[in-house]
Amino acid sequence: MNTTNLIFAGVGGQGVLLIAELTARAAVRAGFDVKQTEVHGVSQRGGSVESHVRFGPVVYSPLVTAGQADVVVGLEKLEGLRYANFVNLQCGSLLVNDHEIIPGSVAGAAEKYPHYAIEFLRGKGLKVTAIPASRWAKDLGDGRVANMIMLGAMSALTPQMSEEVWLATLTERIPEKYRALNLKAFETGRSFASPLASPLPAEAGSDPKDLSKN
Amino acid sequence: MKELLLGNEAIARGAWEAGVKFASGYPGTPSTEILETLAKHYPEVDSQWSANEKVAFEEGMGAAIGGLRVMVTMKMVGLNVAADSFMVFPYSGTNGGFVVISADDPGMHSSQNEQDNRYLALMAKVPVLEPSDAQECKDFVKLGLEISEQFSGPVMLRTTTRLAHHKGLVELGERAEVPQRKFTPDAKRFSVPIYRTLLRPGVEKRIANLRDYAETTPVNRVEWRSGQPGEPPTQGSVGFVSSSIAYQYAREIMPEASVFRLGLTHPVPPRALKEFCAAHETVYVVEEGEPFIEDQLKAMGITNLVGKSIFGVIGEYSPERLAKAIGLNVPEKPDFGKEITVLPRPPMLCVGCGHRTVFDSLKQLKVTVAGDIGCYTMGALPPYEASHTTFCMGASISTAFGLERAGHERAVAIIGDSTFVHAGIPALIDAVYNGSSLTLIILDNSTTGMTGQQPHPSAGKTLRGKPAPKLDLEGLVRAAGVKQVQVVDTWQRKDVARAVRSAVGHDGPAVVITRGPCMRLPEMKLSERGERPYFIDEALCTKCDACFKVWCPAITRTSAGFPIIDPVECTACTVCAQMCPVEAIGPMC
Ligand code: SF4
Ligand code: SF4
Numbered sequence: 001m002n003t004t005n006l007i008f009a010g011v012g013g014q015g016v017l018l019i020a021e022l023t024a025r026a027a028v029r030a031g032f033d034v035k036q037t038e039v040h041g042v043s044q045r046g047g048s049v050e051s052h053v054r055f056g057p058v059v060y061s062p063l064v065t066a067g068q069a070d071v072v073v074g075l076e077k078l079e080g081l082r083y084a085n086f087v088n089l090q091c092g093s094l095l096v097n098d099h100e101i102i103p104g105s106v107a108g109a110a111e112k113y114p115h116y117a118i119e120f121l122r123g124k125g126l127k128v129t130a131i132p133a134s135r136w137a138k139d140l141g142d143g144r145v146a147n148m149i150m151l152g153a154m155s156a157l158t159p160q161m162s163e164e165v166w167l168a169t170l171t172e173r174i175p176e177k178y179r180a181l182n183l184k185a186f187e188t189g190r191s192f193a194s195p196l197a198s199p200l201p202a203e204a205g206s207d208p209k210d211l212s213k214n
Numbered sequence: 215m216k217e218l219l220l221g222n223e224a225i226a227r228g229a230w231e232a233g234v235k236f237a238s239g240y241p242g243t244p245s246t247e248i249l250e251t252l253a254k255h256y257p258e259v260d261s262q263w264s265a266n267e268k269v270a271f272e273e274g275m276g277a278a279i280g281g282l283r284v285m286v287t288m289k290m291v292g293l294n295v296a297a298d299s300f301m302v303f304p305y306s307g308t309n310g311g312f313v314v315i316s317a318d319d320p321g322m323h324s325s326q327n328e329q330d331n332r333y334l335a336l337m338a339k340v341p342v343l344e345p346s347d348a349q350e351c352k353d354f355v356k357l358g359l360e361i362s363e364q365f366s367g368p369v370m371l372r373t374t375t376r377l378a379h380h381k382g383l384v385e386l387g388e389r390a391e392v393p394q395r396k397f398t399p400d401a402k403r404f405s406v407p408i409y410r411t412l413l414r415p416g417v418e419k420r421i422a423n424l425r426d427y428a429e430t431t432p433v434n435r436v437e438w439r440s441g442q443p444g445e446p447p448t449q450g451s452v453g454f455v456s457s458s459i460a461y462q463y464a465r466e467i468m469p470e471a472s473v474f475r476l477g478l479t480h481p482v483p484p485r486a487l488k489e490f491c492a493a494h495e496t497v498y499v500v501e502e503g504e505p506f507i508e509d510q511l512k513a514m515g516i517t518n519l520v521g522k523s524i525f526g527v528i529g530e531y532s533p534e535r536l537a538k539a540i541g542l543n544v545p546e547k548p549d550f551g552k553e554i555t556v557l558p559r560p561p562m563l564c565v566g567c568g569h570r571t572v573f574d575s576l577k578q579l580k581v582t583v584a585g586d587i588g589c590y591t592m593g594a595l596p597p598y599e600a601s602h603t604t605f606c607m608g609a610s611i612s613t614a615f616g617l618e619r620a621g622h623e624r625a626v627a628i629i630g631d632s633t634f635v636h637a638g639i640p641a642l643i644d645a646v647y648n649g650s651s652l653t654l655i656i657l658d659n660s661t662t663g664m665t666g667q668q669p670h671p672s673a674g675k676t677l678r679g680k681p682a683p684k685l686d687l688e689g690l691v692r693a694a695g696v697k698q699v700q701v702v703d704t705w706q707r708k709d710v711a712r713a714v715r716s717a718v719g720h721d722g723p724a725v726v727i728t729r730g731p732c733m734r735l736p737e738m739k740l741s742e743r744g745e746r747p748y749f750i751d752e753a754l755c756t757k758c759d760a761c762f763k764v765w766c767p768a769i770t771r772t773s774a775g776f777p778i779i780d781p782v783e784c785t786a787c788t789v790c791a792q793m794c795p796v797e798a799i800g801p802m803c
Contacts, residue, residue, distance in 0.1 A: 065533050081556055104767045208648075
């Protein structure tokens, strides 16, 4: 029963599949059996996207079972909420990018958007860490690397893979042109989470550097 | 060396390692990545997209009879299109190895129906292999080709969405060059249907031989964990009979139970299965889809089975679903939806996709619209609600024809360029021939958009990126006898509306080709376009919400209710600006 269960969720185009794949590759590099799965097709047209990653000595099912997830990573608030019910209530946690993408095609979406999802989930006893990853990514120069910030933060919660393993995986997979920026984003997330790995701070401030000094 | 591969990538690798020389297919989720991987990484395999699955199958059939190892790929409904050839091929049998991949989609993640293609194989009397992880996806292609050659018949390899789209570790091997077999013309075998009566007994003989083979093939393996063969079953002992990805779920939820893992599910091995079932008190039959294995077991007179009655036939399986059905302890998944709105996030046409203007004009005309398979199925959803039927590839034109006969005089059919080539051409020819005056709108995005931008005959290049003669859609439509043919830029809302109105009012069949490349084509990528994204001037905006009718994902709202455009997303397609009555939208300065 030494399987680690992870779920990555977000909106099509946010790079959910990339960070799931990087995690799976890192786990392979670290010597684990790995399975990963995702749903393709229409969901990529701006809809919700989810990917499951499981690793351990032997992995059978590629799907994570409810109540089993060690970490659920939400690249967007509503999507974090959508998969929060997979979190293992005893030892799992939800990492969520505190960023809102309002579903454009749903009537009245702006009014009904669950802005207070994070507080709500905390009230339910979930361990939730909110990270302003999209804001930090913009500060780094490209809003699209928010996914790498979230991956970095998650990496600090999965000690089964060492920092060397992660860096080697990223270096191998990310094209040279984008590598420096992505590595920087990854480090930003990782250094936010690692000195505080357990327990994680409840809320992140706007400057990751400040936090790492805590 | 082991590598993390997608089920579909593993299938491609398997074909390469097994010495496949020709591969064909038609894109369709969840099968598409197989041919894409072959084209990208394995130049030794001559791989191509064909105009449709029937053509792909027959081209593969010819190559196999010509003596090559061949693989043909399609999603499950694609095999319906190729069913004619699939049913008849077992009679002549093959010369070189022939494997057809049928990618089923339990749960209908991206399909119009749930369909268990093992029944088509049963009907055609074709053996079925079902791998259960990425490694077996690779291995079973080779095994399938060997079986095909050994028994001189086609083989089906059935995958499901979860298998095709999961990644697992695969041990890589080398390619084996397999010598081409010699084709000997044989009229009785290949060319004269009347002789098929002579071949008919051979089809039965092959299945009987395969049944014996099924008893000994190592892909049908028993994993004993409790109760040994021959011993009386221990009280309450449980066994599983399972195949495909469901086998992994069975292992996951009950690691201590014995499992009969079927890699070959048609025909199944009766002797071995009877022995296994007799050794257990209860046997759970776990298979995604229909009770294909279960019914075969029942027909053998086995009675201690529990299967579809508790697991169900609808939708995708998961470890959770199986565990619950058996009555094992599963942590309850809280339903937060009762206390907080978990808004849905439905898929929609991409940011900047020009073809949304078509729905806008159709809605205004209030006509009955028969849709087809592709991105434009989303035109049936709010706010457009301007597409009223969707069945299967090519059906828009023939359905519109039928609607017309039923009194909907201004029936409109909408179809993508790829779908038109796939199955729309005969339907258009037929409609014109039979005196229809329907309007056909071809949404020409120069690709197969929905499945991930695969080229096709009117896209002007092949799967391997080679330039190809571009099918002339206008010329083709005219050759079918259509007199009124208009071509418009799909981003010009007014032009599209004018053309559609004129076509609908035209006496006789009329075709409008709305032309605008798919936003996901590399040449349309955001970074190279729209350096000046559009923005909305709050001072001018009257909150009339007209721009929301564009249904562009880049347009959302501020907390004060004003529409705003995400500058990172916007492609500067201009459509929202064309909608705005007060000119509040324009390019950022
Ligand atoms: S995939 Fe292409 S054709 Fe389909 S909605 Fe997106 S841009 Fe339009
Ligand atoms: S111009 Fe308007 S409709 Fe076009 S992509 Fe930008 S926001 Fe969307």
